[in-house]
Amino acid sequence: xxxxxxxxxxxxxxxxxxxxxxxxxxxxxxxxxxxxxxxxxxxxxxxxxxxxxxxxxxxxxxxxxxxxxxxxxxxxxxxxxxxxxxxxxxxxxxxxxxxxxxxxxxxxxxxxxxxxxxxxxxxxxxxxxxxxxxxxxxxxxxxxxxxxxxxxxxxxxxxxxxxxxxxxxxxxxxxxxxxxxxxxxxxxxxxxxxxxxxxxxxxxxxxxxxxxxxxxxxxxxxxxxxxxxxxxxxxxxxxxxxxxxxxxxxxxxxxxxxxxxxxxxxxxxxxxxxxxxxxxxxxxxxxxxxxxxxxxxxxxxxxxxxxxxxxxxxxxxxxxxxxxxxxxxxxxxxxxxxxxxxxxxxxxxxxxxxxxxxxxxxxxxxxxxxxxxxxxxxxxxxxxxxxxxxxxxxxxxxxxxxxxxxxxxxxxxxxxxxxxxxxxxxxxxxxxxxxxxxxxxxxxx
Ligand SMILES: *Cc1c(COP(=O)(O)O)cnc(C)c1O
Numbered sequence: 001x002x003x004x005x006x007x008x009x010x011x012x013x014x015x016x017x018x019x020x021x022x023x024x025x026x027x028x029x030x031x032x033x034x035x036x037x038x039x040x041x042x043x044x045x046x047x048x049x050x051x052x053x054x055x056x057x058x059x060x061x062x063x064x065x066x067x068x069x070x071x072x073x074x075x076x077x078x079x080x081x082x083x084x085x086x087x088x089x090x091x092x093x094x095x096x097x098x099x100x101x102x103x104x105x106x107x108x109x110x111x112x113x114x115x116x117x118x119x120x121x122x123x124x125x126x127x128x129x130x131x132x133x134x135x136x137x138x139x140x141x142x143x144x145x146x147x148x149x150x151x152x153x154x155x156x157x158x159x160x161x162x163x164x165x166x167x168x169x170x171x172x173x174x175x176x177x178x179x180x181x182x183x184x185x186x187x188x189x190x191x192x193x194x195x196x197x198x199x200x201x202x203x204x205x206x207x208x209x210x211x212x213x214x215x216x217x218x219x220x221x222x223x224x225x226x227x228x229x230x231x232x233x234x235x236x237x238x239x240x241x242x243x244x245x246x247x248x249x250x251x252x253x254x255x256x257x258x259x260x261x262x263x264x265x266x267x268x269x270x271x272x273x274x275x276x277x278x279x280x281x282x283x284x285x286x287x288x289x290x291x292x293x294x295x296x297x298x299x300x301x302x303x304x305x306x307x308x309x310x311x312x313x314x315x316x317x318x319x320x321x322x323x324x325x326x327x328x329x330x331x332x333x334x335x336x337x338x339x340x341x342x343x344x345x346x347x348x349x350x351x352x353x354x355x356x357x358x359x360x361x362x363x364x365x366x367x368x369x370x371x372x373x374x375x376x377x378x379x380x381x382x383x384x385x386x387x388x389x390x391x392x393x394x395x396x397x398x399x400x401x402x403x404x405x406x407x408x409x410x411x412x413x414x415x416x417x418x419x420x421x422x423x424x425x426x427x428x429x430x431x432x433x434x435x436x437x438x439x440x441x442x443x444x445x
Contacts, residue, residue, distance in 0.1 A: 005033055006363075013360050021441035022356050022426050024365050033363030034404050036393040039331045041087075041244035041251055043397030045289060049248070052292045056285025061276055065284035069254075072291040076226065076298060077203075077233045079256040081263035085274050086281030087253040088204055088242025089114035094273055095200070095240060095255050098265040100124050105159040108167030108202075109147045110134070110174035113373055115167060115202055117435050120378050126167075127155050134175040135388060137325045137336040142216040143181040144325075145172025145209075147188045156195040166192045169202040170209035170232065174369065175388065177205065177310075177329025179212035182220065182231065189235035198237035198259070204245040206232065208330030211303040225298045238262060245331070247293040248397050252286050297397075310395055312402050316409030322416050325390065332394040335412070337370060340419055346371065348425025348445055351389040354415065356444070357422065358391065362411030367392045372428075373437045 008016075008031065020026035024037065035042070045053075057063035066084070073082045085091040096118045100106065104124035111119065111126045119126040129151040133141045147168065156163060168188055171179045180188075189199050210228040214220045220228055233239060237259055243252035257263055267277050274281040282290075296302055307330055314328035317335070325334040337351035344350040351370035358364050370389035377384055393408060415422075424445040431440045 006030060007033055008363050010360060013363055017356060017359060018444075021429070022352070022444055023437075023440050023442060024355055024359055024367065025438050027359075027365065031363070032359075032365045034400065034408055035365050036332075036395060036408065037365045037367050039245060039394040039396050040242065041249070042399065043244075043248040043250075044399050045248060045250075045293070046296060046398075048296070049289045049292045052288035053285040056283060056288050058284045061278055063278060063284045063287070065287040066278040069287035069291045072294050073254060073256050076229055076294055077239055077256045078230045079233065079236075079239065079258050081257045081260065083255040083263070083266055083270050083277055084280030084282050084287060085253045085255065085270070087244060087251060088202075088240060089118065089253075090274055090281060091240035091242075091253045091255045092118045092202075094266050094269045095238065095262070096122065097269040097273070098262065099164045101164070103162060104164050105155065105162050106165065106167060107152055107155040107163065109145060109169055109172050109180065111167055112169060112173050112202060112204070113375075113435055113437070115169070116375075121434060129155060130172065130175055134172070134178060137176075137323060137334075137339070137388065137390075140326050142327070143179055143184060143212070145170070145175060145178035145180045146184040147180070149184075149187055149191055152188065152191060156192070156197060160195070163195070163197045165198045165200045165237070167200050167202050168236070169204075171205045171212070171330050173204065173331075176325030176334040176390065177208070177331045178325070179209045179216070179330065181217050182213050182228070183217070185232055186235060193235070199235070201233065201236045201239045203239045204242040205330055206239075206241075207246040207297050207303060208307065210298070211300070211307055212330065214300070225300050225303060229298055243290045243293070246297050247290045248297055249286060249289045249293050252282055252290045254280070254290075306395075306397055309400075309402060309405065313393065313395070313405040313409060316406060317412065320409065320413040320416060322412055325388070332392050334369060334388075334390040334392050335366075336388070337391050338389045340416060341422055341425070343420065343423040344425040346385045346389070347383075348427065349389075349442075350425060351391050352442065353422065353425040354391045356426065357415045358412060361415050362407065364393075364408050364411050367394065368437060372440060375434065375436055
């Protein structure tokens, strides 16, 4: 499928961005030239996925589409119990409604924003236990998404009886689409299980993670992606999945688990929140498309093509000397805004400022994964400036050509070349108490 895109003028973009309160989520899609806001639900489905859409069984209960979907999830993840949900955060909502109570502590390798939101809104605490290497964007480490076993053990020791599960996110989205090694997955599961704590794998980009295990970790070069995926989940207790990422559909998600009691408990929340347990907020045709997408995207050639495109963009940025989270991750390039806009103070949100500058330069929409997204500390209500401040350029699957990537790189170079002249950032005028980045209203300083 080919879609038209529109070139705009700088004057038009100035006006549109001001109307959007300097928050690119508030732009209209046709005000964007190349859209790298997210890779979530923005991929192009294949001919076989569209063919599956035509075969959707829209029966309310027990549709053939559900059984096709269930069998594929069982085959890829090796878990017997499967509940469909309308997207990843809905899977979290259903499962966490069963498992998370006030006062609980949930460690994880950089919880995704909705994951953290679903923990904190239940008055529980999300503690980051990502390895320290993740926070140095210039360190070339193959598995920067890894869990620090020392940090994790400290949390488990200090919070006995208060940890309902640990969240292991593959790939680690928040620190830059960085993979977790098979060794680290196994060690993390073993450590948690020693403390009687189950492991829930947040699996949005599990196939990309398997690709990096195959290409970077000793002993996996000759294994297939499907074999590696099965091995990744061998010790895990459950998975929550956003099918909008590695199943390449526009909408969808699920919970998979080996725990019958979690399955039975979660079903009771699925029915009022998402719908009956054989459709979970999805159409039969969507379930078919997910099954097909999971099968296709766990093939090496598909992943290799995709991840090489991400690397292509990274190589252009290398040419121009633009710093990003190294090495390039699976779905996006994360530009280190703190190192680009060195004259913009933290309090004025450098990554958000760079996101605006790139849009003004060429109509390219990226996404701030930084201090705005980090929200305020739920107790002190202070801004959290402790993490990374990144501009994410997420690349939709099977949508853009390498030529589009060259345009993005050139636009970013133009901003980079005048970085010294950018000395002021943005200020927050209005914000929501939780997950503020979607609706925040900003002012340019
Ligand atoms: C996207 C994502 C989610 C949430 O999934 P949605 O489908 O957007 O609701 C959860 N975790 C990770 C790691 C994600 O990337």
